[in-house]
Structure formats: C-alpha cells, structure tokens
Amino acid sequence: xxxxxxxxxxxxxxxxxxxxxxxxxxxxxxxxxxxxxxxxxxxxxxxxxxxxxxxxxxxxxxxxxxxxxxxxxxxxxxxxxxxxxxxxxxxxxxxxxxxxxxxxxxxxxxxxxxxxxxxxxxxxxxxxxxxxxxxxxxxxxxxxxxxxxxxxxxxxxxxxxxxxxxxxxxxxxxxxxxxxxxxxxxxxxxxxxxxxxxxxxxxxxxxxxxxxxxxxxxxxxxxxxxxxxxxxxxxxxxxxxxxxxxxxxxxxxxxxxxxxxxxxxxxxxxxxxxxxxxxxxxxxxxxxxxxxx
Numbered sequence: 001x002x003x004x005x006x007x008x009x010x011x012x013x014x015x016x017x018x019x020x021x022x023x024x025x026x027x028x029x030x031x032x033x034x035x036x037x038x039x040x041x042x043x044x045x046x047x048x049x050x051x052x053x054x055x056x057x058x059x060x061x062x063x064x065x066x067x068x069x070x071x072x073x074x075x076x077x078x079x080x081x082x083x084x085x086x087x088x089x090x091x092x093x094x095x096x097x098x099x100x101x102x103x104x105x106x107x108x109x110x111x112x113x114x115x116x117x118x119x120x121x122x123x124x125x126x127x128x129x130x131x132x133x134x135x136x137x138x139x140x141x142x143x144x145x146x147x148x149x150x151x152x153x154x155x156x157x158x159x160x161x162x163x164x165x166x167x168x169x170x171x172x173x174x175x176x177x178x179x180x181x182x183x184x185x186x187x188x189x190x191x192x193x194x195x196x197x198x199x200x201x202x203x204x205x206x207x208x209x210x211x212x213x214x215x216x217x218x219x220x221x222x223x224x225x226x227x228x229x230x231x232x233x234x235x236x237x238x239x240x241x242x243x244x245x246x247x248x249x250x251x252x253x254x255x256x257x258x259x260x261x262x263x264x265x266x267x268x269x270x271x272x273x274x275x276x277x278x279x280x281x282x283x284x285x286x287x288x289x290x291x292x293x
Contacts, residue, residue, distance in 0.1 A: 046259065139231065
C-alpha cells in the first residue's frame with residue numbers, strides 16, 4: 001500500500017491526521033522575554049524546537065513571557081496545544097505552580113529546583129565547569145577570577161559551585177573577593193570584570209559567553225591583552241565566541257540539539273511512552289583566549 005501511495009504522489013496530511021486523533025498539530029514553546037539579537041542562546045533553542053517540530057508535522061506557538069509575570073500564560077494553564085516546552089527562568093511561586101499543574105505533556109529546557117519532578121533537557125553544567133577549572137589549572141593559573149551567573153538560576157549555581165569545588169580539589173582555591181555575580185548579560189560581564197580587576201587575576205572564568213564578551217571589552221579598556229595578560233574562558237559556545245578577537249575558549253553544550261531533544265521527549269509523552277530527563281553532552285572548546293603561564 002505504501003508503494004502504491006508513493007507511485008500516486010500521495011503525501012500524508014499531518015493536519016488531518018492530528019484532527020483525527022483529537023490533537024491540534026501545535027506545540028507551545030514558552031521562553032523568557034528577551035532580546036533575541038542580544039541573547040542568541042534563546043534563538044538557538046527556538047531553532048532546534050522548530051526544526052524538530054517540523055519533522056513531526058507540527059507548528060510551534062511561541063510565547064515570550066516575562067519572568068516577572070505573576071502567572072504563566074493561558075496556554076500553560078488551559079492547554080489548546082498538544083504539548084508544552086518551557087525554558088527555565090526565574091519563575092515566581094504562582095508561575096511555578098501553574099507549570100506543575102498544567103494539563104499538557106510538559107518538558108523543561110534547563111534546570112529549575114522547584115520543578116525537579118518534570119522531564120527536563122539540560123547539559124552537564126557540573127562537568128563543563130570542572131573542565132574549565134582543569135584547563136586553567138593545567139595552564140598554570142592559580143589566581144583566577146569568576147564572573148558567576150545569577151544565583152537564582154539552577155544552572156548558574158551549579159557552574160559556580162562545581163568550578164570552585166574543582167579548583168579546591170586541585171589545590172588552588174578561589175577567594176571570595178574574586179567571585180562576582182552577574183546576570184548572564186554582556187553588561188554584567190563588563191561590570192564584574194571591573195570589580196575584580198584591581199586583584200589582577202591571571203585568568204577569568206565567565207559563566208556564559210556574553211559575560212565573557214563583556215569581560216573582554218573591560219580588559220581592553222584597561223589596556224590589558226587576552227591572553228597575554230589575562231586568559232579568558234566562557235560557557236555555551238555561542239557563535240559570538242568564534243567572532244571575538246581572540247576567539248573564545250568555552251564549553252560547548254549545543255542549544256539546538258537541546259531544543260530538538262525536548263521535542264522528541266514531548267512527542268514520547270504525547271504518545272504515552274516514557275520520557276526520562278536527558279543531559280546533552282558538553283566539551284571544552286580550546287581557542288586562543290587562553291594560554292599557559
């Protein structure tokens with residue numbers, strides 16, 4: 001029968017098939033309200049979700065929701081789509097409860113301590129941060145600064161704690177005054193770098209590539225070179241890291257793949273199958289922003 005259908009040029013009508021099964025043919029993706037040009041991480045997640053959804057014959061209903069909102073959007077609480085994918089953010093208590101009680105098959109991209117029971121897609125932030133610590137230590141750095149991400153976020157807490165723990169284990173503990181909290185933005189990387197610059201660290205670990213880009217700007221404004229005076233490491237492997245001069249050493253965690261995996265897990269849940277939480281592998285990408293001393 002399949003061969004006959006192909007010979008007649010038949011193509012499956014996904015919309016009709018969805019209607020026959022009582023489904024909408026749509027999934028909702030809820031992301032924090034952000035500037036997609038300034039935050040390419042979110043854009044890459046969206047790319048992965050849309051690419052995978054298209055392969056299943058579904059369209060994506062994109063909701064950009066501010067983390068300051070009192071409640072989750074209607075699509076979370078009342079449905080109207082086949083499944084829900086939510087990017088972890090700084091949700092309030094009611095927002096979190098809305099996601100937890102949603103009637104939809106739900107997958108979380110990233111970690112959220114209050115929603116640990118949900119199926120999640122994340123990356124191995126613990127290993128990634130430890131790889132950074134080992135790298136700077138192997139290069140001879142013992143006076144290292146950290147530009148941490150917002151500690152209200154689970155991923156930022158893990159990156160900071162794991163980096164500090166690994167440096168302790170290696171016998172090069174990072175003093176508290178060389179750790180500055182930022183908000184994952186380029187501006188907070190610049191501000192944080194300025195705060196620790198008087199301590200003249202020989203290397204700086206920024207919790208994401210945008211903060212690393214801000215730190216690079218701060219170092220140049222101070223008349224310091226990278227990696228001649230200070231080695232610099234980021235986290236995420238965003239396209240911006242390859243375009244910086246020098247190109248940024250960073251941790252790759254592939255947000256496009258994370259988006260694709262989230263759709264796959266959501267589809268399993270829609271089909272009534274198991275959908276265990278998944279971690280996307282990470283690796284250290286060594287470029288020219290770090291050097292041995």
